[in-house]
Amino acid sequence: MEKKIGNIRVIINPAAGRGESVLPVLNLSMKEAGIKWHASITHEAGEAIKFAKAAVKEGVDALAVFGGDGTLMEAISGLMGSGVPLVILPGGSANIMAKELGIPQDLKEACALMSQVPLTMKTIDVGQFSGHYFILGVSLGFGADLIEGADRETKNRIGFFAYFLSAAAALKKAKKAVYHLEIDGQKHEVQGLTCIVTNTGNLGFSNISYDKHIDVSDGLLDVVVVREANLSLLKLMAVTLLKRERPDNFELVEHWQGKDISVSSSPKQTIQYDGEVLKEMPLHIKIIPEAIRVLVPKEKA
Template identity: 70%
Template sequence: MKKRIRNIHLIINPAAGKDESMLMIINASLKEAGIKWEASITHEAGDATRFAKSAVKGGIDALAVYGGDGTLTEAMSGLIGSEVPLIILPGGSANVMATELGIPTDLREACALVSQDPPQMKTVDVGQFDGRYFLVGMSFGFGAELVKGAARESKNKFGIFSYFLSAVSAFKKMRRATYHLNIDGRKHKVRGVTCIISNTGNLGFSRISYDKHIDVSDGFLDVVVVRKANFSLLKHMAITLLKGERPDNLRLVEHWQGKDITVSSRPAQTVQCDGEVLEKSAFHVTVIPGAITILVPKEKSKVIE
């Protein structure tokens, strides 16, 4: 997009995890930038997708979303096939995609990106399965139990730390399973405590990434299986990641890349995708390269380190 953004539709998740005068900040920022905007408020699952599709038909320069990764994924799903870019205004607890793209978690700073002239954009891959889409990724087992345990009430009270509290509970439930994988025609059978199909490498913190080579714009999804873990290994991995280093115990991690992925687990495990718990235990997942365009800081528009 070469022209300045002048007309925005904003989708707001009122249950997002941050306590701030959100509307006052957004209104002041966009008014100062001379941007016309209207807003829709989500009340139930599917609202963000419907609002996005309707806004695209009505004619907008960009779609902005205030909420977490789940709301972002819903809204993004309504943009697939259009040329309307996405603006992320982080309002959730983890904000994984915003962190991946270097988008400020401070709402005023995120709003300020809209006034860039010309706006800086980055094309991002999207995963899909069963007619649904995802931006961040899906996980089986321990990783899914961790997300499932960070319930809305806990996230409202503890924010990002709710995931650490959930990890304690998830660790108690951790059991190994056998993952049957078919990645671009190559079959793998591996035992592990969690399997992750990811579009991003970070864990919602600017310095914490389980693999800094995972790229949201490389046309691939990354499949990661943690083969085994105990409390001391997880503690060591967490501390090392917090230091911005690569843990030596990642030798316990299998990592592949692919565009067409089939995965199932035996026994069946809890599965989540972009924060939503799913009922199935077997999935066929593919990637849509460059499916969506997202507003980013200037230094992130071409290459993400």
């Protein structure tokens, strides 16, 4: 049984949110739960890592994060190895990890999880490469171009539909590459438009999932190569956005699982991890099993 949260630090990304009045909701929720809390406001990239490390030194019972997946990724980087549990308060345009864990998208409902008796924690895996941590995945090619093309202004204006517009633009200039993979010592070579090394069933755009059985807690990374992307993919994204549900899977992909993965492409492609864009290759990616404890609804434990 997890002990009650008595003292919590909340990292807030003011660029996130959907027009919500965050502080009043947090004040009321913390008062009702009997939790002492302090806020740290981010103003630039990397600050959430520093705030998370400071919270660990303070000896907080938990760390909460209001923001998108990028802010969440930074906070987790600061929590690694600490044992301090994480409370996710969705505030971004995608909130992929929150959706993956069944955490309510409404801020007040998400805060209510802190009043559960007993508290319910789920232990999730974290990926790592070149000193970077990630909770969602690393993508090359079309998938990375899609994320890079969805700017903050557009996401604030139309939410997750910004990724659909970005996908349409990225598709026009998408070019295939040859992906050189080594997965737990086994070598593979496959041609495609994007390669995704993912920790979640959600591939990072729309709610499209290759396989609903991909598990953020299974101690494995999933490697997905999308061989083709055309109007049928955009149609699938549009239907998924409108229905707010995932299809069981979609075709035109190659899929592997592993714990130790190396990937490069010919020619070199854009790389992104948890929404951050990089220009380094080759990548050597490992899974860190059972790395972070996250507060979740009882039915998701």
